[in-house]
Amino acid sequence: MTPHEARSRFRAGLKTPTAGWCPGYAQANLLAVPADLAYDMLLFAQRNPKPCPVLDVGDPGATSLPIFAGDLRTDLPGYVVYENGAPVAEVTDVTRFWRDDLVPFLIGCSFTFEDALVREDIPVRHLETGGNVPMYRTSVPCRPAGRLSGPLVVSMRPIPAGRVADAVRVSARYPEVHGAPVHIGDPAGLGIDDLDVPDFGDPVEVRPGEVPVFWACGVTPQAAVMAAGIPFAIGHAPGHMAITDVRDSAYQT
Amino acid sequence: MTPHEARSRFRAGLKTPTAGWCPGYAQANLLAVPADLAYDMLLFAQRNPKPCPVLDVGDPGATSLPIFAGDLRTDLPGYVVYENGAPVAEVTDVTRFWRDDLVPFLIGCSFTFEDALVREDIPVRHLETGGNVPMYRTSVPCRPAGRLSGPLVVSMRPIPAGRVADAVRVSARYPEVHGAPVHIGDPAGLGIDDLDVPDFGDPVEVRPGEVPVFWACGVTPQAAVMAAGIPFAIGHAPGHMAITDVRDSAYQT
Incomplete structure (x- = not known):
């Protein structure tokens, strides 16, 4: 299409x-x-x-x-x-x-680099389920500018531990569409208490052997508006x- | 220092x-x-x-x-x-x-990536002579924004033909300081009539076997001001x- x-x-x-x-x-x-x-x-x-x-x-x-x-x-x-x-x-x-x-x-x-992930056989859970990607407000503040300030928002994809480095490598090729992840594993480090309760989008299953990988998300400026x-x-x-x-x-x- | x-x-x-x-x-x-x-x-x-x-x-x-x-x-x-x-x-x-x-x-x-060029034994002529890098207003227009419009300005370094690809490779690693060249050889293609008469800085010698290599230059917004x-x-x-x-x-x- x-x-x-x-x-x-x-x-x-x-x-x-x-x-x-x-x-x-x-x-x-x-x-x-x-x-x-x-x-x-x-x-x-x-x-x-x-x-x-x-x-x-x-x-x-x-x-x-x-x-x-x-x-x-x-x-x-x-x-x-x-x-x-x-x-x-x-x-x-x-x-x-x-x-x-x-x-x-x-x-x-x-979403722009998800096709590149799939082409390298890196699974993208929300594509498999047909749902929306889960997104979370974090405890990481953005650098303010004038009247705009707010938290970093991230999207999350569960990646098998053996493919996390590949997901970094592939997404890093696309810096203008968020590029490499900002955080890998340890949701608490971003102030995320429960991966099953995203602030935006739908929750996805994180299976045994998978690591939650977090990319910066373009919903961030809307979080600043709010x-x-x-x-x-x-x-x-x-x-x-x-x-x-x-x-x-x-x-x- | x-x-x-x-x-x-x-x-x-x-x-x-x-x-x-x-x-x-x-x-x-x-x-x-x-x-x-x-x-x-x-x-x-x-x-x-x-x-x-x-x-x-x-x-x-x-x-x-x-x-x-x-x-x-x-x-x-x-x-x-x-x-x-x-x-x-x-x-x-x-x-x-x-x-x-x-x-x-x-x-x-x-200038930020010149040290990286030197470390790979790529000669930088204006460093050798102690002069200023030559810079040229080109015939390539920038994309206007509000009241600002003007030509692309470039800096030029003569590079031995066998090292031009290396100069591209090294400078491309530094996209936030202009990155890879915008034009290699053929000054006329940028509307530059005479390399010996730069618009800013000092002329440098282009020796036989060397190619003039042009990088985007941060004097461009000043050219737009003018x-x-x-x-x-x-x-x-x-x-x-x-x-x-x-x-x-x-x-x-």
Whole structure:
């Protein structure tokens, strides 16, 4: 399926996590903030490059971008609308919420390198189960920027102990879509009490002989929007990504 | 010599290009712009990552940064002050020009990987001669951002044909300080008519059997300040860099 075809389905109302969709194409996190917050957001990304690798930034009011030929308001399978840091709507179309002063940021997503993991026979549990990847707020603070501050958010994939080094090696080739893991094993070291209760997405089974491997996650700026009580923002629903027109190989070193 | 010692000499008035100074420590380009231009500058950097890899950004009025413990107003060996896009002063101390609303950007510099080239016995001509690296405005436009637009600026090092691939390999390890070359051979392809007449720095001899190799250069945002007629900005004098407290290995992949 091409990105164009996938986006058409989402525009028609299909709501689904996008892991495994359009293999070979990069996926991206969306965060759109009012223009008066755009500098803080760009600086937050510059100061926290692991969770916030910026792939593209639009001019105020832009509804498409060079790397995303669809309509940012309708062509993702799910969105969250925030007011004063609280989610006020989770919808599949944000046209009625969009504003002329919104600056859209597309941020790299680790789904982009999952196809490379699978091609090296490294199992990806949430692809096997068809669920959403589990994501967790951690106790690790991001470096603040202006009005934005909040915790690092991570995604987790259970990897057999003998393949963890391979998962590091493969994902490290994709620094613009979060790259190598930030933490391997020891969930408590990230302040995660219970892997079975993710803050976003669905829990997955960690089987005997597997190690939980944590990658920085592009939901991090949405966690900052919430933690900082930002007046208004629109993000993708976690796991429900923007499927771009860019080949994943474009982000491979 | 430590970065602290080098900065003390510059603060005392020494004016010299910094190539070869403090081997093992990263060097950086400076551009300080008024806060109302900071978003355009940060977006220009995001859109032009090869010439503008941002290492750190200060809050308005900051005179030092986490990666640079010195005083940004005095501890570089040379500065250029711009008004309406024109250089109006080239000085060794910008204290009297500094403003509380200036946002300082430190941008990676290719001097950072020259030590790695030398350690692999790849000759670096301007280090041999003790001059400044030659830099050229090219005919390649940067991607504009807000009020900032202008040409890509490159630095040039003549490399023996048999070592060009090695120079690519070594510099590619340092993506945050410009990384691999943007152009190898064929100066006309960059719109450079005469290698002996650089726009910044000193000409160097290209000997028989050597190929001119071009790296993206952190003078690029200053060229944009000039091309766009920006009201006010302060940059380092080309080749006269900020010597940071960060090991060059910190920017090595």
